[in-house]
Amino acid sequence: MHDALKPAIATWTQRVFASIDACIAPDATIDMQRLANTLAAASMWEGCPRAGDLSGESRDVSYRRIALGNHQTLGYEALLILWPPSHVTPVHDHDGLWGMECVLDGVLQVEAFDLSLDAHPHLVARDTTVLGIGDHVAFSDADYAHRCRNLSSNRSTLSLHIYGGELNQYRSFHIQEEGRWAVRTHDAVRDATLV
Numbered sequence: 001m002h003d004a005l006k007p008a009i010a011t012w013t014q015r016v017f018a019s020i021d022a023c024i025a026p027d028a029t030i031d032m033q034r035l036a037n038t039l040a041a042a043s044m045w046e047g048c049p050r051a052g053d054l055s056g057e058s059r060d061v062s063y064r065r066i067a068l069g070n071h072q073t074l075g076y077e078a079l080l081i082l083w084p085p086s087h088v089t090p091v092h093d094h095d096g097l098w099g100m101e102c103v104l105d106g107v108l109q110v111e112a113f114d115l116s117l118d119a120h121p122h123l124v125a126r127d128t129t130v131l132g133i134g135d136h137v138a139f140s141d142a143d144y145a146h147r148c149r150n151l152s153s154n155r156s157t158l159s160l161h162i163y164g165g166e167l168n169q170y171r172s173f174h175i176q177e178e179g180r181w182a183v184r185t186h187d188a189v190r191d192a193t194l195v
Contacts (some may be wrong), residue, residue, distance in 0.1 A: 020074075084150065089147055103158075104159060107131065107132055172186060
């Protein structure tokens with residue numbers, strides 16, 4: 001990313017954090033609908049990064065989790081995810097945290113699942129949503145998992161993610177024979193800090 005973009009992105013980031021803060025009550029509950037309505041316009045705010053700003057000049061764009069920061073008192077984390085062309089995640093959860101994911105640039109497909117972790121993990125497809133710029137998905141249940149896919153074969157996508165705490169670990173789910181799901185636990189690595 002060019003150094004000339006950093007001041008504008010820093011101002012944009014401050015506006016994102018102020019918007020999140022305004023949607024969290026003193027008892028730490030979040031008004032997800034209000035937050036979604038506010039952040040729907042974040043892609044049009046001055047200084048909003050674009051996928052090309054973060055992918056550099058290389059054609060070998062990689063998946064990146066870029067930390068914007070966290071708010072210890074109000075208990076949330078914000079980050080950007082850069083999705084390379086055609087990138088798809090495994091089905092995964094968010095360690096029981098609430099969350100919101102909003103597209104800033106490009107198009108993202110989100111396939112949602114209901115998750116049961118009784119004796120063996122079991123996932124049931126819920127719905128599939130295609131998100132364009134300003135669209136979002138929100139989740140608040142520990143029994144939620146999803147798979148995300150950049151639908152473009154030649155353009156990166158950029159999304160803003162807010163989680164109700166630091167997302168340090170998550171589980172991925174992989175279908176096995178006879179409809180059983182295998183579970184793997186992963187550390188959630190942040191690739192960079194934006195500002």
